[in-house]
Amino acid sequence: MTPLSRPLKIVLAPDSLKGSLPAAEAALAMSAGVRAAAARLGHPAPVTVLAPLADGGEGTLDALLAAWGAEPRSAPCHDALGRERRGRYGISVAGAADPVVGTTVVRGVLEAAEANGLPFVADLPLQPLTATSHGVGELAVALLDDGAEEILLCIGGAAPPDGGTGLLSALGARFPDAGGRGLPPGGGAPGSPASIDVPRLPPRATGGRWRIAADVDNPLRGTRGAAAGFGPQKGATPADGAVRAAALAYLAGGVRASPGVDRVQVPGAGAAGGTPAVLVPFLGAEIVPGSTLVADAVGLAAALADADLVLTGEGSFDSQSLGGKVVQAVVENAPGSCAVVAIAGRVQLTAAEVQDAGLAAAFSIAPGPVTLDELILDAAALVEDAAAQVYGVFGAGRTVRG
CATH class of the missing domain: 3.40.50.10350 (Glycerate kinase; domain 1)
Known part of the structure; x- marks a missing residue:
């Protein structure tokens, strides 16, 4: 004994x-x-x-509100199917020490699932080809309006596999096709975006620091990519998966069309339907493992x-x-x-x-x-x-x- x-x-x-x-x-x-x-x-x-x-998905906001002493707030937004709701976020009003920039910054915490989480659309059949992350962008705008200089976006548990296009469109970006027409919202938009038009993004959106807390390390495309790896849990049938894979290929082409940008195989780029694929190159976002970030915070x-x-x-x-x-x-x-x-x-x-x-x-x-x-x-x-x-x-x- x-x-x-x-x-x-x-x-x-x-x-x-x-x-x-x-x-x-x-x-x-x-x-x-x-x-x-x-x-x-x-x-x-x-x-x-x-x-x-938490790992960047459900519960991450609550964990970081407590660990960072951030103030909980809410703002109107839309769910993944375009219905009105209110979503929570957090902000450190008095500022928080940031070891990267070596000064005090106003830090915001945004959990994507507060706007477009799967539970909020559970009353209807999943719609993987039309669901949008636009509501997440609306909450990001609210954070910027509140003076956030650094935004931590926690992206796990989200419903829409739209490659983050809805989020960026809420910030002012456009995704024109070869004819100059804007692509429809959702993850199954037909046609290839000729480019991603980011000049409309306000300086406050691109001038701050963005971090993406991802709950997985999957790349954008391939056998572990957004369509193959997570399509079924977003409600995608095999036929939908083929459409999603094609749409992500188009998105990847648009990203690669930007000089010096090739983020397709970056670990984590396939998280939350490929959301980091556009946020990394156009907002300068950094992908961090959500579980590591929360573990450090607590x-x-x-x-x-x-x-x-x-x-x-x-x-x-x-x-x-x-x-x-x-x-x-x-x-x-x-x-x-x-x-x-x-x-x-x-x-x-x-x-x-x-x-x-x-x-x-x-x-x-x-x-x-x-x-x-x-x-x-x-x-x-x-x-x-x-x-x-x-x-x-x-x-x-x-x-x-x-």
């Missing part, structure tokens, strides 16, 4: 379980689970550190430095989880002495794949054959129970030193 002379330190750093449990609530459920398990084993209550994370590395165990997780733990998502960020920040365990709605990796990725284990919250609706309804209780199970395994063979 290994004597337990002090309480274990456990860091709880999950992403949200999309559609059922925000990251903060998942962390609370994990904390309740490990504390209950410790009590049953007669162990001292573990020291639990709640560090809910001080994850420092929290993990002396931890015994960290529990992380998300809705579906699969191969995409290892391509810039929260779980990967946790593994990268955890010291070798700290065991990393994932808890997820479903686990689609083998034990060998999990361990090769640097984790000790991964567990599903499903107690048996259940429906997705049942998992969603009971998510908090199931996460709590799974965390208790993990503590039971981790604490097995440990005795309290008298």
Whole structure:
């Protein structure tokens, strides 16, 4: 038996379980689970550190509002299908220190899903060829009107695969075809843009600093590109996928037509339907891994430095989880002495794949054959129970030193 002379330190750093449990609530459920398990084993209550994370998608705005002390605001915008709504954003009114420019700047945080997230259009069939990111651009305009000098755009969880053309059009850009006519909105616009007309963009849009927090590292085109990699989850049929691939090829041609610009294969350019493809060359935007940015903002590395165990997780733990998502960020920040365990709605990796990725284990919250609706309804209780199970395994063979 290994004597337990002090309480274990456990860091709880999950992403949200999309559609059922925000990251903060998942962390609370994990904390309740490990504390209950410790009590049953007669162990001292573990020291639990709640560090809910996000990866540039759902929940990133809330995580950064808290970490950066930004002020939450909202403005009118349109969803991916053009219906009116209000979207939230954040701004550091008093300014924030920026290590890159070496001074204090007014920083804005914008989560694209606040305007065009998939949940807001769930009442209608997905429309991958006509959905637009124009509403995200409207929120960006609101941030610029509020004086933002630096904008962090978090692009995960968005519905429209339009290559960011709607966003830029809200800022004033045009995408003319060979005849000089503007292309219609959406991700299936026919014809090839002869060029991307950016002179109409106001100086305030191009003069500030733009960063894109991406939740994946996929390029714009290819087998891992925006159309092939994410078309189905945006509602694209195989036929739609062919149209989308052609439209992205046209967009890539327009981008390449600009002198010195070739961003098609840049990691992350295919995120959110290819949104970074036009923002990088024409706004000078920098793509950053969303999970890394949030991990840095909440001080994850420092929290993990002396931890015994960290529990992380998300809705579906699969191969995409290892391509810039929260779980990967946790593994990268955890010291070798700290065991990393994932808890997820479903686990689609083998034990060998999990361990090769640097984790000790991964567990599903499903107690048996259940429906997705049942998992969603009971998510908090199931996460709590799974965390208790993990503590039971981790604490097995440990005795309290008298």
